[in-house]
Amino acid sequence: MNYELIILGGGESGVGSAILAKAKGIRVFLSDSGMLKGEHRKTLVDYGIDFEEGGHTEESILSASEIVKSPGIPDTIPLMQKIISKGIRVISEIEFAGRYTHAKMICITGSNGKTTTASLIYHILKSAGLNVGLGGNIGKSFARQVAEENFDYFVLELSSFQLEGVYDFKADIAVLMNITPDHLDRYDHNMQNYVDAKMRIIRNHKMGDSFIYWIDDPVVTKEIEKLKPASDLYSFTEKNNQRAAAYSEGNKMYIQTKGTVFDMELELLALQGMHNLYNSMASGIVAKLLDISDDNLRLALSDFKGVPHRLEKVASVRGVQYINDSKATNVNSCWYALQSMRTKVVLILGGTDKGNDYTEIEELVRQKARGLIFLGKDNRKLRAFFDGIVPDIEEVNSMKDAVDTAYRMAEKGDTVLLSPCCASFDLFQNYEDRGNQFKDCVRRL
CATH class of the missing domain: 3.40.50.720 (NAD(P)-binding Rossmann-like Domain)
Known part of the structure; x- marks a missing residue:
């Protein structure tokens, strides 16, 4: 047939x-x-x-x-x-399903933060009473939802792999969190190929569409200068910037869109830490572009529960905090995790290397790591880089051994952090399986 x-x-x-x-x-x-x-x-x-x-x-x-x-x-x-x-x-599925829906598309990509940001945007819109679906690289299949539901809005987390197969599909609101080296094994170890895939998020953009991005990312700003998108540009940044739509000043976050200003105390945000501030800013810009009220936005930003396997607090055992960051499958994600730590850290690294350069986390590891645990089938690259940087290094090839070793290595007041920098496929089904095994082992201590 x-x-x-x-x-x-x-x-x-x-x-x-x-x-x-x-x-x-x-x-x-x-x-x-x-x-x-x-x-x-x-x-x-x-x-x-x-x-x-x-x-x-x-x-x-x-x-x-x-x-x-x-x-x-x-x-x-x-x-x-x-x-x-x-x-x-x-x-891609995204291209195919996009043909059969007239829903407004809010699409999020980035090397880091896209799952949290997509989940937060979905939470804000759903809390405000909008008829919204969540899909793409998260949750249920986008195509299946198009077949079986009738949403007015879709929040789609899009990976570079999904964006490769997009041609006529258009994001009404595109969010690009950042671009740092990732999946370079897929892109012939050519960073520009990876960047080109990410920038397909604004493919087919025209006047009236919106593009939200981190203005301090040199890769993204260079691409914007090169591509000159026709869309309306909204940027976010840490410090007050005359050109930015969202920024922080003093103890508040500010979002300026459509001639209005939204503000919120930083300590009231459900998500804490600098990288999470960016996630809240990007989500807040989307919300204000969709005319979500200040009260609804403030409430949703304060009661969001976060994403499993992303800086997820598991338990405190004998004065040691255990944190599951299994979703950190690249070096930049691990950098964000280490940057947010306020204690000495026992760091669990390893898995399937995707062409990683560990130089980005070297200084933070020197400052914060009490010890390193390499969890993978082949740890030669990790050994070659970190030997001599941290005195206490152990190799294991099961999650139980990793957690038991961390338990012995950590001192009271420390944090044991699973933030592997690598894909999980050598020892686990996926990053969720890796994170769930970590949580199970910690709870058995």
């Missing part, structure tokens, strides 16, 4: 895209090189969607007119090379 649409990858994104395609009367076929999760297999059967698992039937795939690709599949694998050489159009 000839299919109009092939979906590569049977995770949350792929299954959601298949459901939307089926709902729109498109002849769709889903193919996964691995075995599907039981819940995804059952969903496809229940919806009557044709699929295969444990390998790809190339003949069917190469006869497709369009392919929706899971963001995790790189273009370098042999099947993708054949697809590209045949000139078959390859798009």
Whole structure:
């Protein structure tokens, strides 16, 4: 049978895209090189969607007119090379689902902070009574929500991988938190390739669209000068800046949009720390552009619960605080975590290295680390960099051993911080699995 649409990858994104395609009367076929999760297999059967698992039937795939690709599949694998050489159009779930909704799109990307910011924006809008969905790189599949819900707004967290497959899709409000080196293994170790993927967040922007960004990020500001987007620009910064829409001064955060000024005491923000101030500022700008009242915004910024696996306090055991920052899969995320620490730290690092340069955290490690624990299958790169910088270094290859070692290494008043700088796939299913194992082990101490 000839299919109009092939979906590569049977995770949350792929299954959601298949459901939307089926709902729109498109002849769709889903193919996964691995075995599907039981819940995804059952969903496809229940919806009557044709699929295969444990390998790809190339003949069917190469006869497709369009392919929706899971963001995790790189273009370098042999099947993708054949697809590209045949000139078959390859798009992301975001591009596909965007065709079938008229909802207003609020899209967030960045090397760090995008999950927290997307979650906070969603919390603000939902608390204010807006009919809003949350998707993209977080929560339920965007495509499935388009098929089965009828939202007026979508808050979408978008990774660089998802943005690679965006062409006609447009973010009405685009938020770019920052750009620091990440996933360079995916981008031929060429930083500009990664930057180009991130900047697709403002692809198709025109007058009346909004672009919110961190004005102190030299990479982002250089790209803005180069690309000269037609959108309305709103920046945020730490200190008062005549050009910035959001800044802090004294003990307050200020947001200036549409001729109005919103202010809020910093100590009342649910999210504390400099990086979280940026997340609150970006979210606040979005809220004011959507005419959320000052009272509603103030309440939502003060009662937000935060994101699991991001500087998540787990427990205090014998005077030692344990913090789960498993979502820190790059060096810059770990830098933010270390910068926010006020005590000596036992730092758990390691996993699948994505082309990391640890120089960024070297000074903070020298200042704050009592000891380092390397949790990974291959710690040679970490050893080569950190040997001699910190006297107490241990290597482990299970989370239980990591937590037990940290328990012995830490002194009263210290913090044990899981902030790995690396992807989790060598020893864990994903960063959530890594963080959950950490929390379980800590609670058993």
